[in-house]
Amino acid sequence: MSTAETPFKISVSESQLTLLKRKLEVTTFPDELDNVQWKYGVPLADMKRLVSRWKEGYDWRKEEAALNEELPQFTKDVEVNGFGTLNVHYVHAKSKVAKAIPLLFVHGWPGSFIEVRKILPLLVQPTSSELPRFHVVAISLPGFGFSEAPSKPGFGGVKFAEICHKLMLSLGYNEYVTQGGDWGSHITRYMAHFYGGTHLKAWHSNYPTGPAPTFGSQPFSYLRALLTPSLPREKAIETRTQYFYSRGKAYYEQQSTQPQTLGYSLADSPVGLLAWIYEKLIIWSDTEGEEGYIWDDDEVLTWISIYWFSRSGPAAASRIYYESVQAKERHIWTSSTIPMGASFFPKELKYSPRTHIISWANLVFESEHKSGGHYAAHEKPELLVGDLQKMFGRGGPAFGVAGTEGY
Secondary structure, X not given: OOOOOEEEOOOOOHHHHHHHHHHHHOOOXXXXXXXXXXXXXXXXHHHHHHHHHHHHHOOHHHHHHHHHHHOOEEEEEEEEOOOEEEEEEEEEEOOOOOOOEEEEEEXXXXXXXXXXXXXXXXXXXXXXXXXXXXXXEEEOOOOOOOOOOOOOOOOOHHHHHHHHHHHHHHOOOOOEEEEEOOHHHHHHHHHHHHHEOOOEEEEEEOOOOOOXXXXXXXXXXHHHHHHOOOOHHHHHOHHHHHHHHHHOOHHHHHHOOOXXXXXXHHHHOHHHHHHHHXXXXXXXXXXXXXXXXXXXXXXXXHHHHHHHOOOOOOOHHHHHHHHHHHOOHHHOXXXXXXXXXXXXXXXXXOOOOHHHHHHHOEEEEEXXXXXXXXXXXXXXXXXXXXXXXXXXXXXXXXXXXXXXXXX
16 A cells, blocks of 8 residues: 555635534524533533634634644545545654654544544653654544545444554554544454454553453353452442433434434534533543543534534434444454553443453553543543553553554
8 A cells, every 4th residue: 555645634614614603693592491400411501601602702713723733634545345445534643753653543422533632742752751652643533523434334343443454554554553432442442353463463442341251152251250349440430330321321322223313403503513512521521529621612612613514524423333233243252362451530431340351352551540531532631641651661561562662
């Protein structure tokens, strides 16, 4: 494959900006019960404040210029078996250290390539020469951001893994490592299974989830998991996970069964899109205590605007749920022997017990943190990067695995 890259700059047309403002100006808000706060969903006061800001004070052109300045972006055509060629958008920042470690960062939903923004400079050019450097690639998954979306059914998590792998090879990275959360965790787990050892040399996740061993498939692992007491971190997250399954998973059922029906609202109403994703930004992150993350309104609006101005429209990204669930990919048994690292944040939605993880991964690195939620790269960039530096740096369990030491 050619390693040539086509430079890319975000450039939203004036007509798109005009249409967005017109739609915001004719917004009709629903009513709201008294004193319910977040019990019924996003509070009306929050939505009115954000819509007013998006309409009057928010400056997309300023944000657009900042993204283009901070993130070196490119596009490349990548062929996927059975789906032809897709034009992929990605961030690619190379360290000045030639022996830096090639790292692929894979986002999830409702994220995008913007999640690499804070960790990028810390990985590429850390403050100390004692820390490893990375060449960082952050893909916009097909249907997200400014990547082309598949035009026919069947493009699930395994195909996302294929295109991620082929992108790295096309950039000349024959050996590389990965980091992923949310869908990025599932995709990189598939990558570890299909491409681990030959090309993918190690992987790290801040959302370490996967299948539970069964007595039929892995009797020893099943009995070990059954008889091993839960770790303190696993007990601590039980309430959070129970809440997610009982009160916060309706989006999953909708997007995995009837995404097209939902898509009309997301594509036509910027306020509907804002509410749909803003809810997840707030509830899924750790906003409690002195170390809790405080979302700035403009920060939220930039996150949402990337979906609104995305190449294929905001509905395309939700189809990953349908394709993966209908293909029963979550039930595909995957395993790998390459080194795997996991970071555990207390306000994550869920993660697999350690006894499950070691049944399908070679867990060589673990790190527990006192604060942080679902969006680790965005909420706690220093902590996430610190874990990667420990895992891949000198003395770390995955030092030198990708044929380079990072120094």
